[in-house]
Amino acid sequence: MIIMAPVLLILLGATEILQADLLPDDKISLLPPVNFTIKVTGLAQVLLRWEPNPDQEQRNVNLEYQVKINAPKEDDYETRITESKCVTILHKGFSASVRTILQNDHSLLASSWASAELHAPPGSPGTSVVNLTCTTNTTADNYSHLRPYQVSLHCTWLVGTDAPEDTQYFLYYRYGSWTEECQEYSKDSTGRNIACWFPRTFIHSRGRDWLAVLVNGSSKHSAIKPFDQLFALHAIDQINPPLNVTAEIEGTRLSIQWEKPVSAFPIHCFDYEVKIHNARNGYLQIEKMMTNAFISIIDDLSKYGVQVRAAVSSMCREAGLWSEWSQPIYVGFSR
Ligand SMILES: *[C@@H]1O[C@H](CO)[C@@H](O)[C@H](O)[C@H]1NC(C)=O
Ligand SMILES: *[C@@H]1O[C@H](CO)[C@@H](O)[C@H](O)[C@H]1NC(C)=O
Ligand SMILES: *[C@@H]1O[C@H](CO)[C@@H](O)[C@H](O)[C@H]1NC(C)=O
Ligand SMILES: *[C@@H]1O[C@H](CO)[C@@H](O)[C@H](O)[C@H]1NC(C)=O
């Protein structure tokens, strides 16, 4: 890397000279976009916009734009249109650059960069919340045929170590185009909000959008720094345990059956684990499977405890969390 860097610089320098002065007749000189702006359009979401340079000669070529996000997390992509939506945390500020490019199979011509930035929101150090964690779970909504499943959201956090005693925190979430403020807070002993519960949300449990959560606050003594975080639903969704687990013994066959959990995901979307506990010798058998039934051959007169748990399989979404085990049911004899 150390050896590469100067070489790269020389190459870049050469390209720029080529663009500026020594362009062969069939090459076009590229000018940077103008009026580049970054606008906050929602919680943890910005819209980047720019205009083609009015002095740019077109000459029937397909100009594109290269967008580079510099902070809070580097990203780099190309687009043909003059705006771009970005979902990202904003409490550390945001900065991006854009340039005009012309590419063909052999080469990339590029203008200089146009840049813009959003400053980090103000606030005293140590006043923002820390350790923000959120989970979702799903319940059946028997009263709505349009939306048979309701997703609830629960978030907790710790008060900033330097937040004054009179600090009050407020939590908001955004999912897609919906933003809501928390209505049901839990408080610590000094009355500061430290958790929030939304019994119903606009979160789509099978959706792939990021869940954006913001906690800001106010105090008479200092400005409270806001904090925002993005959550992937698969990583925070607490799956319900399987339903209606039954088990029976016929001869040497222990057959176990269950139903899929309460969930917006269809039946083929689940992995299961079955846990069979032999009460006589303490032996535990754990089997992983994708069907809703399991038969175990037993050769032991014993009492068996049976539990099943579920997870959404990677066929339907990125791997996530296992549910709790179902309540144990018992079959067989105890001696
Ligand atoms: C850039 O913004 C200025 C001021 O708002 C405006 O007058 C001008 O027309 C814009 N340029 C382009 C190319 O849109
Ligand atoms: C908060 O998060 C930090 C860093 O992730 C961790 O070291 C700390 O143990 C957490 N504190 C609590 C009380 O969970
Ligand atoms: C969903 O989560 C909330 C809060 O964590 C909890 O009170 C509730 O019992 C959960 N519901 C289900 C169906 O698991
Ligand atoms: C829907 O019905 C089920 C079964 O009757 C019940 O357990 C559940 O609590 C109901 N859910 C709501 C949101 O009323």
Ligand SMILES: *[C@@H]1O[C@H](CO)[C@@H](O)[C@H](O)[C@H]1NC(C)=O
């Ligand atoms: C917190 O953020 C929300 C949503 O952006 C905003 O409406 C509200 O005014 C902010 N509150 C404070 C105290 O900064």
Ligand SMILES: *[C@@H]1O[C@H](CO)[C@@H](O)[C@H](O)[C@H]1NC(C)=O
């Ligand atoms: C569970 O069993 C009950 C009673 O047999 C039945 O009414 C219910 O529909 C079953 N639940 C599912 C999800 O099949």
